[in-house]
Amino acid sequence: MRHFVEELEQLKTKLLEMAALVESSIQRSISAVTQKDRGAAEEVFRNETSINAIEIDIDDFAINLLALHQPMAADLRLIVAALKINTDLERMGDLAVNIALRALALMEGPMIKPMIDIPHIAGLVQSMVRKSLDAFVRRDADLARSVLASDDAVDSLRTACYHELVSFMEQDTANIQQSLALLSITRNLERIADHSTNIAEDVLFLVKGIDVRHHAELHKQKDAGHG
């Protein structure tokens, strides 16, 4: 069994390496937007290839652990949570690619509207990602719950941003292309937040053995309108 304990640790280490790469991609994609940093965008594209390879490696490793060790209870929950978190992390990497692509489009012209909201939403989303991963490492249910609570704040910010950008488009058709790019960036940031919520839910399943998914149906339905 000592071997198995080591392999579980290895699974966690692999997942945290994956998480570090995804967090770096998110950070770079935001820098690409806010600093017009073309090199940062290119690093996001490069990272995606590594993230995809690591996703497959982690899945294989986790499935082999299931096949070889017939884990029970908490160990089984850890492996299932790792499989789910792995998928969420890979999708977050894809969303960072979407943001970086939009950043490249925005670099082509001057900004006609100051980006006050984007760094604000981005900061909140990055903090959710960080907390959901810290909650996984420390098996901290309270921290995981705090991530679920932040999701509403991101939704509200994005709804406000949506309305502002739509009226900006309505003022002048020349604003449309840039506003659509900014809308896309906020939408992708919100989807990253949704994935960190998924991770927080997996942490609660892992730590407490309880399923907290769909904890706030009404909220989701209310806010889905700008999806």
Place this chain on the structure above:
Amino acid sequence: MRHFVEELEQLKTKLLEMAALVESSIQRSISAVTQKDRGAAEEVFRNETSINAIEIDIDDFAINLLALHQPMAADLRLIVAALKINTDLERMGDLAVNIALRALALMEGPMIKPMIDIPHIAGLVQSMVRKSLDAFVRRDADLARSVLASDDAVDSLRTACYHELVSFMEQDTANIQQSLALLSITRNLERIADHSTNIAEDVLFLVKGIDVRHHAELHKQKDAGHG
């Protein structure tokens, strides 16, 4: 072992019940858009609650099978694939909710542009969903591969639709709100197609034991720009 074989069949049956509900939600959400059918939209909202409950039930059932039967090889792959397909189906239900919400917004006024593209994209996406689920039931690798091939067609259609709607917005600011709703609907349809691609990849993993994810990195990167 006979017991286990029956339980695996039960897992598949549960997943297909879930799939039927999700397919119905997608169909209803499209009717809500194209027929201005408010009742269809309301059924999508009702379905979501059932879909969420079934998702949790299937996850629990699959994890219990892993815990109790220490499955190997093909059985293990089936259970892992079921866990993944379950997640994809639930997200597809959420996306149908997004579409139904947009449909309600569109019902408030007359259509200023005929919806030629939406039924076209919707038909293609529904056929991908159907094929990915048929491929799962029949363990048909060729059918699963045909789903992967269709993904590019959906991406191209959506890109064309995107450019058309943007120029429509640029012609007259009065078109902006409706165009944004239509853009959102096509984006959500494309995300449903992405999930059916995930299911097709899981079927290939199940049938062949091979991992075909990230088979077309360049395509994804190219098309992610309107995400």
